Amino acid sequence: MSEKMKSWFWYRPGDIRLEEVDVPAVGPGQALVKVDVGLTCGTDLKMYKRGHAGIKAGERMAFGHEYAGTVVAVGSAVKGVAPGMRVVGYGSGAFAEYKLTEAPPVNKELLPIPDSLPSEAAALTEPLACAFHGTMESNIALADTVVVNGAGPIGLMFVRLCQLRGARVICCDMIPGRLEAARKLGADETVLLTKDVDQVAAVKALTEDGKGVHVGIEAVGLPVVWEKTIQMVRPGGLAMLFGGCPPGATITVDCAQLHYSEITIKGVFNFDHPDHFIRAFQIIQRGELDYKVFISDEARLGDVKEVFDRLASGYEGIKIAIRP
DSSP states (O other), rough: SSSSEEEEEEEEETTEEEEEEEEEEEEEEEEEEEEEEEEEHHHHHHHHHHHHTBBTTOOOEEOOOOOOOOEEEOTOOOSSSOOOEEEEESOOOOOBEEEEEEEETOOOOOOOTTSSOHHHHHHTHHHHHHHHHHHHHOOOEEEEEEEEEEOOOOHHHHHHHHHHHTTTTEEEESSHHHHHHHTTTSEEEEEOOOOOOOOHHHHHHSSSGGGGGGEEEEOSHHHHHHHHHHEEEEEEEEEEEOOOTTTTTTOOOHHHHHTTTTOEEOOOOOOOOOOHHHHHHHHEEETSSEEEEETEEEEEEGHHHHHHHHHTTOOOOOEEEOOO
């Protein structure tokens, strides 16, 4: 192993840089992982385009967070992880040759990958854990009608998880190819959004007596889609708003709908328990999520800037796999 490695760092919106840095030293409770694959994510794209609420412009931060790799060194206090073992985890630094991470027993979310599972499939664990958290918080019951607004990576994961819970799933998006992916993952109905389509009316028309959905899921991150998702919910239903909007964004809610229809509006973010990550990985190991649907393209580590420029310009695929 060389003493230097290449890693991408975020400095400010639109400014990411590939730098040569020291391979980090391994502490007692840490593991050094050689990254086999890093996946692009909508959160990475938002950070690239407009920054991050918790990070000031100019503050250098390792870029990328969905990855799978191979352990090359471990600290003296690490248990259950050894050099040569393939693992999946999460945290900043996926677009790099090596990643230093806390390891078991402290970090229970660094999990060994079975030989039968491709690294690309394992690397989907972190976003699936987020969608798992959102699905659990939505209290979806057998035979509920659910709409997922947005067929990007997270939206597609919601489609699959809602289908696994026995829901009837409607999915809306502007890109035909993404709606095709939604159907492959179990969507019962899809709505192609064009300038002539009234999205709320189109979804309600697909529900029993036009009452609306039991659960509406927003997976885009636009205030207008938050509002439409709320409007799609039937009396007594729930709107789960997952997509992160730009800082300072606001929405308008119909007070009569909120009050007299007794709907619930709930914001959900990320995942908040190690068990979510573990269960998401179990779903992937059982083959319940077709990873090939999510990997639209591949690129080299040196091409990450071009990749995110491509994503920002209206890329119609799902995820791009970065191979260091």
